[in-house]
Amino acid sequence: LIEAMTKVVDDRLAANGKELNLKGCCVGNNGLQVIGEDPRIAGIKRLNLGGNKIGDAGAHYLAETEVFSKLNWLELGGNDLGPEGIRALIKSQVLSxxxxxxxxRNYLKDEGALILANENTLxxxxxxxxxxxEIGDEGMLALSNSKLFPNLVAVYIDNNFAGREARASARLNPNFKKLQSLNL
Known part of the structure; x- marks a missing residue:
């Protein structure tokens, strides 16, 4: 695994050392931990982990591992994250x-959306x-009313389970009303 992940970093780390694109590499949580110990990634600001199935354990690892403290852009689509993974990410001092x-394309559901809306520290x-x-009415409305995203300018929350009325209402709520870009 160490040899394979070393090669992945060889192939996927930008020449300037600031971006690591692991989209679709299926590194999983174990591979992520090996990559996290690679000194070559110490300067990354952009990390694409799309489709890597890191799960909640991988989210906890990202949230707690100092090597990721310079990140300002993080792609975690298709990683089987649930509410506990979201909680780890949004309460992380490392990812500030x-x-x-x-x-x-994760599994936040209403529970994860409520955690995001009510506990975010990022x-x-x-x-x-x-x-x-799979975010429903309750999660959509909680996010649209959250006061924990003072700098938010764009949200993409389409293809979820919220109904037409909830989406219409959310559009008018404080957190979403101020946005430059909103996709419900």
């Missing part, structure tokens, strides 16, 4: 510089993608 958080977030997360 994040401006863009992509969580599409105040620099400007853009979030929450599409395809």
């Amino acid at each position: 510089k994040l401006k863009s958080l992509n969580l599409y 105040e620099k977030i400007e853009e979030m993608d929450l599409a395809q997360n």
Whole structure:
């Protein structure tokens, strides 16, 4: 595994050392932990982990591992994250510089959306993608009323389970009304 992950970093780390694109590499949580110990990634600001199935354990690892403290852009689409993984990410001091958080195609559901809406500490977030997360009316409305995203300018929350009325109501609520871009 160490040899395989070393090769992945060889192939996928940008020449300037600031971006690591692991989209679709299926590294999983164990591979992520090996990559996290690679000194070459110490300067990354953008990390694409789309489709890597890291799960909640991988989210906890990202949230707690200092090597990820410079990240301002994080793609976690298709990683089997649930409410506990979301909680770890949004309460992380390590990830405090994040401006863009992509969580599409995970399993937040209403529980994860409520955690996000009520417990977020990542105040620099400007853009979030929450599409395809099975979020229903309750989660949609909680996110649209949250006061914990002072810098948010764009939210993508389409292809979820919220009904037409909840989406219409959410559009008018304080957190979503101020956005430059909103996709319900």
